[in-house]
Amino acid sequence: MSASDTVWLFTRYGLGEGPAELQQQLVVKYLTLALESGKLPAKVLFYTEGVRLACSGSPVLSQLRELEKRGVELVLCHTCLSYFGLLDQVQVGVVGGMGDILEALNQAAKVVAL
Template sequence: MAKELDCRKMECPAPVLETKKSLENEALSQIRVLVDNDAAVENVSRFLTYAGFEVGVESDGTMSVVEGTRDQAAAIKLAAGSAGRSGSGIESSAKESPAKIMVMAASSKFGVGDDDLGAKLMINFIKTLKEMGTDLWRLVFVNHGVTFATVDSAVLDELHELEASGVTILVCGTCLTHLDLMEKKAIGQTTNMLDIVTAMQLADKVINL
């Protein structure tokens, strides 16, 4: 079975996530992924290689086609086992219950340096959080991170998806008030520092951004 995905005009990690979704839903022996940036070429190629494909890339300088082919029998076998994989292709270990991981976003930017780059990286990070699966337990927004929980958020759809999957989203009320954003809050539970500290105590791991 073959399939073609048009992932042009998509920023990382969207092309890889679309490719991953297709492989999980269908036993594909051939896939062509159309992309228009070098990062997507590299990321999709690496993912397809891990998934057992022979990978080739054709480019005209503007658009690239990442093509993967594999044996049909291997495609069926790997598709059947895809439920045991997470993220970009790391095998999940067996667990009696998922870990409780809390992610706390205290900024609208990821890292320090170029602010525009930091903002893009933070958006991409939040869009990729669903790949943590059931291990993601709490997502907490404080300081300028609360802007992601407002009506103007670039990741509002992704946050609704996380919440629907069972992730609890907490949004600092003090921060919303200070930034005059309380009326613009569009998702999550308005919370306080006691709730946040308690969640940190209950979590198996806390990731601070």
């Protein structure tokens, strides 16, 4: 199995269950180290609070832009963006539906929920 068979799934505005500031520090560190390693997934999926990571004000916009530059597809849940009123604040990735997310999960050899 290679990284190209892998999908990362973000459902939070950060990593883990700690304080919000710590969660955001951890997601910055994770994505920065992943970019440095060069071991990247085929896709990164965002739903529920995770969609905030790809919107204005996110601490990881530069890392997500770099992932896209390197060919990683970023897919954001339209329903979630709409629910949070963020459709006009998307800065990176493509807005898709839950069907797109389901298809990506079903095709992945490995899913890493972050």
